[in-house]
Amino acid sequence: TQLLEQSPQFLSIQEGENLTVYCNSSSVFSSLQWYRQEPGEGPVLLVTVVTGGEVKKLKRLTFQFGDARKDSSLHITAAQPGDTGLYLCAGATYGGSQGNLIFGKGTKLSVKP
Amino acid sequence: DTGVSQDPRHKITKRGQNVTFRCDPISEHNRLYWYRQTLGQGPEFLTYFQNEAQLEKSRLLSDRFSAERPKGSFSTLEIQRTEQGDSAMYLCASTPGSAPTYEQYFGPGTRLTVT
Numbered sequence: 001t002q003l004l005e006q007s008p009q010f011l012s013i014q015e016g017e018n019l020t021v022y023c024n025s026s027s028v029f030s031s032l033q034w035y036r037q038e039p040g041e042g043p044v045l046l047v048t049v050v051t052g053g054e055v056k057k058l059k060r061l062t063f064q065f066g067d068a069r070k071d072s073s074l075h076i077t078a079a080q081p082g083d084t085g086l087y088l089c090a091g092a093t094y095g096g097s098q099g100n101l102i103f104g105k106g107t108k109l110s111v112k113p
Numbered sequence: 114d115t116g117v118s119q120d121p122r123h124k125i126t127k128r129g130q131n132v133t134f135r136c137d138p139i140s141e142h143n144r145l146y147w148y149r150q151t152l153g154q155g156p157e158f159l160t161y162f163q164n165e166a167q168l169e170k171s172r173l174l175s176d177r178f179s180a181e182r183p184k185g186s187f188s189t190l191e192i193q194r195t196e197q198g199d200s201a202m203y204l205c206a207s208t209p210g211s212a213p214t215y216e217q218y219f220g221p222g223t224r225l226t227v228t
Contacts, residue, residue, distance in 0.1 A: 090217075
């Protein structure tokens with residue numbers, strides 16, 4: 001069974017702090033996506049990483065794909081209350097199903113002003 | 114910019130009733146996925162269409178569940194004889210067929226509550 005483990009499960013921080021969220025698996029993924037989900041809404045795609053070791057930046061968010069394509073991290077610099085939400089990582093595997101994603105359970109982030 | 118839409122957004126039903134949800138994908142996206150998300154969990158894959166063909170079904174999709182995409186555009190997901198365990202958010206996502214990175218664009222979901 002392919003699993004994506006996300007840590008931490010919950011994170012509550014003050015505005016201005018930095019944080020890192022981790023996504024780990026024993027499986028190799030052809031690509032990995034990060035999504036953010038607000039309560040009662042569907043996930044919104046933030047970024048896709050494809051190449052091992054790849055780093056992508058989206059304003060204050062930095063995403064990294066592990067060299068072996070088994071893990072990823074999301075780092076947020078100077079967090080703001082607007083960053084509050086559920087952060088989900090999702091992986092697609094080589095071969096097998098045509099792109100159905102395997103999701104982690106998510107990291108619920110709360111940024112307090 | 115028309116994203117993925119789902120209808121209804123919320124559905125409350127009594128145990129044993131049938132319910133049907135609709136998903137309209139992004140125009141020209143030929144792949145459409147259904148997921149289910151319960152509290153504290155990430156979305157779990159249910160089924161997937163390439164145009165009108167249903168190509169894969171998860172073991173989560175019991176015999177009470179059926180999905181269609183008759184003309185390769187919108188899709189419906191029907192649950193017969195609902196059970197309390199069916200209470201969840203049902204998410205639809207679409208992607209262009211040629212997307213090698215499998216980026217999926219999700220709708221707002223349908224929240225089902227079975228009483």
